[in-house]
Structure formats: C-alpha cells, structure tokens
Amino acid sequence: MAVGKDLSLANRLISALPAPERALLLAHCELVELKHRQVLSQAGQPLEYAWFPVDSFVCVAMPSDDAPNVQVAMVGNEGMLHASVVLRVAASAFTGAVQGAGRAFRIPRGALESRLLEDPFLRDVLSRYAAVFQTHLARQLVCVSHHTLMQRLARWLLMTRDLSHSSELFLTHQALAFMLGVRRESVSRAASALERLGLVSYSHGYMMLRDEAGLERISCHCYRASLLAYERILEFPAGVSPGLWRGPIIGGLPADLDA
Structure with missing residues (x-):
C-alpha cells in the first residue's frame, strides 16, 4: 500500500x-x-x-x-x-x-x-542498531552514577523532544520521576530550577521547552555523545542516500564514544 x-x-x-x-x-x-x-x-x-x-x-x-x-x-x-x-x-x-x-x-x-x-542488508542495519542500543544502556549507567539530577533531567527532556518532534511535552512530574528513577519531589525541585532559569515553563501535565540551546548547555555530555554514537555506528558513505546504497555499511564501533 x-x-x-x-x-x-x-x-x-x-x-x-x-x-x-x-x-x-x-x-x-x-x-x-x-x-x-x-x-x-x-x-x-x-x-x-x-x-x-x-x-x-x-x-x-x-x-x-x-x-x-x-x-x-x-x-x-x-x-x-x-x-x-x-x-x-x-x-x-x-x-x-x-x-x-x-x-x-x-x-x-x-x-x-x-x-x-x-x-x-537488514542483518547489517539491525545488528548495528543493536550495538547502538547496548551503547545507550552503558551510557545510562554512567549518567546515573556521575551526573546531577538537573543535568539528567535536561538530557531526558531533550531526548523526549527529539522522539516526539515537538517542544511541547505532555509529561507529569510523576512521569519524569519514572524516567529518571527518582522521587517525584526531587524532579519537582529540579524542574522548578529549570523554570526559574527561563529554560522551560510548566503546568500540570504540560511542559514547554523555551530555550533548547540553554537546556543543551546544562545537560550532561551524554545527550550529545548518544547522538554521535548513533551516527557513527550507523554510518554510510558521504553523499550516498542509505536507502539507495547497495554495499555493506562502512565504519565500525567507535573506539571512544566521548571523542
């Protein structure tokens, strides 16, 4: 169809x-x-x-x-x-x-x-995505262990924006607490801090990202590193549309995903 x-x-x-x-x-x-x-x-x-x-x-x-x-x-x-x-x-x-x-x-x-x-072709693409997913899980462990709640909240808000393709997010503080694995009260304090900085505005169940560049500056480097890992592991020759290319995907697992 x-x-x-x-x-x-x-x-x-x-x-x-x-x-x-x-x-x-x-x-x-x-x-x-x-x-x-x-x-x-x-x-x-x-x-x-x-x-x-x-x-x-x-x-x-x-x-x-x-x-x-x-x-x-x-x-x-x-x-x-x-x-x-x-x-x-x-x-x-x-x-x-x-x-x-x-x-x-x-x-x-x-x-x-x-x-x-x-x-x-399918096996190559999905195997590489499986490697991306494993990398994401490993980075999540590092993020939880080493970064502040405000940094992690900024990162998850940016990730949610990317997946929903919108700066308007329909999320309660309880849903955010679930995402971050913390108490709702902790998320409320971190979200209020972001709101005081003018980065977001919030009413019950609705959040607007008002300064996305500012959120990225506050976010831990895991946000940008995860995007980089995706592009580097699922890599295609420069100038070639992936769906039109007949060869195997080039590139390999990056040695240092923080580079």
Whole structure:
C-alpha cells in the first residue's frame, strides 16, 4: 500500500534499506496505532513482535525489586523495540510501554528472524542498531552514577523532544520521576530550577521547552555523545542516500564514544 511505503521512510532503520529489501520486509509488517501507556511487551515473556515506530515512541524499562520499573531507554523512529531479535533471543529482557501515541510497524518475531537469515542488508542495519542500543544502556549507567539530577533531567527532556518532534511535552512530574528513577519531589525541585532559569515553563501535565540551546548547555555530555554514537555506528558513505546504497555499511564501533 502506498501510504505504508511512504510512512516506512519515517523510520530510519527501515529507510536505510535498499528499496527491494525494504519492500520484502514491509510485506511482513502491519501498520498499527499505538495508544498512550499501551504495553507492547513484558520482561521475561516470549517476544511476539518487533516494533518500528513511525511517529510514536516507547519507553523501555527494567523490573526492579524495590520499584515497579526503572526506565532505561526510549525508542522512537530512529530505531526499533526488541533489537535482541537479531541475536535470536526469544524472551524480552525489558518491559516496553508507549509513552507517545502514534503509529508503528510491527512484524512477528518469526517473520523477522526469517528475513534476517535471507537479507544481509537488514542483518547489517539491525545488528548495528543493536550495538547502538547496548551503547545507550552503558551510557545510562554512567549518567546515573556521575551526573546531577538537573543535568539528567535536561538530557531526558531533550531526548523526549527529539522522539516526539515537538517542544511541547505532555509529561507529569510523576512521569519524569519514572524516567529518571527518582522521587517525584526531587524532579519537582529540579524542574522548578529549570523554570526559574527561563529554560522551560510548566503546568500540570504540560511542559514547554523555551530555550533548547540553554537546556543543551546544562545537560550532561551524554545527550550529545548518544547522538554521535548513533551516527557513527550507523554510518554510510558521504553523499550516498542509505536507502539507495547497495554495499555493506562502512565504519565500525567507535573506539571512544566521548571523542
């Protein structure tokens, strides 16, 4: 369907495939509407689908003994939910729940595993994205251990802006506390500090990013380093459109992601 093909270009992983391979993948995909807070997978449960967001985004959380869940990542149209399928993992290590409603392509796990065996282009792109995701998880650990709450809050606000493609964010302080793994009162104090600096404005459930450059200055370097890691690991030859290129993706894992 023409609409589906056009929307597929909005997901950066699908659009990175050459057109014939992209069509073969989409033949197994279904375009679905995702609702806010819809649970797509549960930690420890068998994987039924992999998801490629189009204009939605998903929070990825780990179960915790002393908290309901701890958010460790977000996935939007730059990636996919359940990159572990590349490694033929049958069960999810994470809980995935929709944070930003919208559309996504979903594909049954078995169908994706079959395409990975048959399509080296798909295998190359998704393997590299799996490396990106692992890098993000490692950076998250560093971020929690070494950076202030205000720095981390600025980073997550910028990440949410990037995934929602909007400076208007519909987030409560409770949702932000979940993202950061801290008490709501701590988030309220940090958000109030950002508001006093003129970087954001907030009313219940709604936040406007008023000075995005200022937020990036306050944010820890993890925000920019994560963007750099994505571009360097999923690297294409200069001047070549990824979806038109027929060769293997060049480049390798960067030796120093902070460079």
